[in-house]
Amino acid sequence: ERDELHLVYQPQISLNTNCIVGAEALLRWSHPKLGDISPNEFIPLAEESGLILSIGEWVIRTAVQQAKSWIEYGLSPMIIAVNLSAVQFRHQRLPEMITEILSDIGFPPEYLEIELTEAATMKNPVNAYAVMDKLYEEGIRMSIDDFGTGYSSFNYLKKFKVYKLKIDKSFIDDIHTDPEDRAIVNAIISMAHSLGLKVIAEGVETQEQLNYLHTHGCDEIQGYYFSKPLSTEEFEIFAKNEKNS
Numbered sequence: 285e286r287d288e289l290h291l292v293y294q295p296q297i298s299l300n301t302n303c304i305v306g307a308e309a310l311l312r313w314s315h316p317k318l319g320d321i322s323p324n325e326f327i328p329l330a331e332e333s334g335l336i337l338s339i340g341e342w343v344i345r346t347a348v349q350q351a352k353s354w355i356e357y358g359l360s361p362m363i364i365a366v367n368l369s370a371v372q373f374r375h376q377r378l379p380e381m382i383t384e385i386l387s388d389i390g391f392p393p394e395y396l397e398i399e400l401t402e403a404a405t406m407k408n409p410v411n412a413y414a415v416m417d418k419l420y421e422e423g424i425r426m427s428i429d430d431f432g433t434g435y436s437s438f439n440y441l442k443k444f445k446v447y448k449l450k451i452d453k454s455f456i457d458d459i460h461t462d463p464e465d466r467a468i469v470n471a472i473i474s475m476a477h478s479l480g481l482k483v484i485a486e487g488v489e490t491q492e493q494l495n496y497l498h499t500h501g502c503d504e505i506q507g508y509y510f511s512k513p514l515s516t517e518e519f520e521i522f523a524k525n526e527k528n529s
C-alpha cells in the first residue's frame with residue numbers, strides 16, 4: 285500500500301549456450317526509516333501475519349508483467365522464476381490466482397516458473413501433489429529451491445511434476461576443495477538427469493565453481509559470478525549487452 289516493495293532480477297545462465305535463459309525475481313523492502321530490509325527478515329513475519337498472501341500475489345503479478353514488458357521491449361523470451369512461500373502453497377486458490385494473472389497479462393504459462401522449497405512441498409505432500417498437478421496442467425513449471433537442505437522423500441519427488449532442481453549454495457561454496465560437496469553435487473546432477481529434470485546451481489561466485497559445474501554436466505547457473513540481482517533497468521542493459529556480445 286505504501287509502495288515500498290520492489291523486485292530485483294537475477295539472471296540465470298545456460299552453461300551450454302552461455303545465454304540468459306531466465307531471471308529469478310527477488311523481493312526488496314525499502315523502508316523510509318530502516319532502509320533496505322532483507323527478505324530473510326520480513327518474509328517470516330509476513331508469513332505469520334498472513335500478509336504473505338497479498339504480497340505474494342503482488343510479486344507474481346509484478347514479475348509476470350515485467351517479463352511481458354521485456355518481450356515487448358525486444359529481449360529474447362526467458363523464464364521468469366518466482367519464489368513461493370509454504371503458506372501460499374497451502375492456499376486453496378493458488379492455481380486459480382496464478383492462471384488469472386497469466387490471462388490478465390497475456391503471458392505464456394510455460395515461461396513462468398514457481399520456486400518451492402522442499403519444506404513447502406513435504407509438509408503436506410498429498411495437498412502439494414494436487415496443487416502441483418493443477419499448475420502442471422496449466423503448463424506452469426515448478427522447481428525445487430535449496431535442493432538438498434530439506435527433507436525430500438524420493439518417493440514424492442518421483443510423483444511431483446517438478447521441472448528443475450536448484451542445488452543449494454551451501455554445496456557450491458567449497459566445491460573446488462571439499463570432496464563431500466563434490467560427491468553430493470555430482471549425485472544431485474546425475475539423479476536429476478536420470479529423472480529427466482534440469483539442474484541449476486545457485487550462488488556460483490567463482491570461475492573454479494563454474495568450471496567444475498560445467499565439466500560435471502550442470503545445466504544452468506545463477507550467482508554473483510555472472511551477476512547480482514539487478515534492477516529492471518540494469519537487467520535490460522545486462523541482457524542487451526549479452527545479446528550483442
Ligand code: C2E
Nearest residue numbers: 310311323324343367368369487488489506507508509513
Ligand atoms: P533464495 O530463493 O534461495 O534466493 C537466493 C538468494 O541468494 C538471494 O538472496 C540472492 O540475492 C542470493 N544470491 C544469489 N547469488 C548469490 C551469490 O553468488 N552469492 C551470495 N552470497 N548470495 C547470492 P535474497 O534476495 O536476499 O533472498 C533471500 C531469500 O528470501 C530467498 O532465498 C527466498 O527464500 C526469499 N525470497 C526472496 N524473494 C521472495 C519472494 O518474492 N517471495 C518469497 N516467498 N520469498 C522470497
Ligand code: CA
Nearest residue numbers: 308367399429
Ligand atoms: Ca529461490
Ligand code: CA
Nearest residue numbers: 429430450486
Ligand atoms: Ca535458493
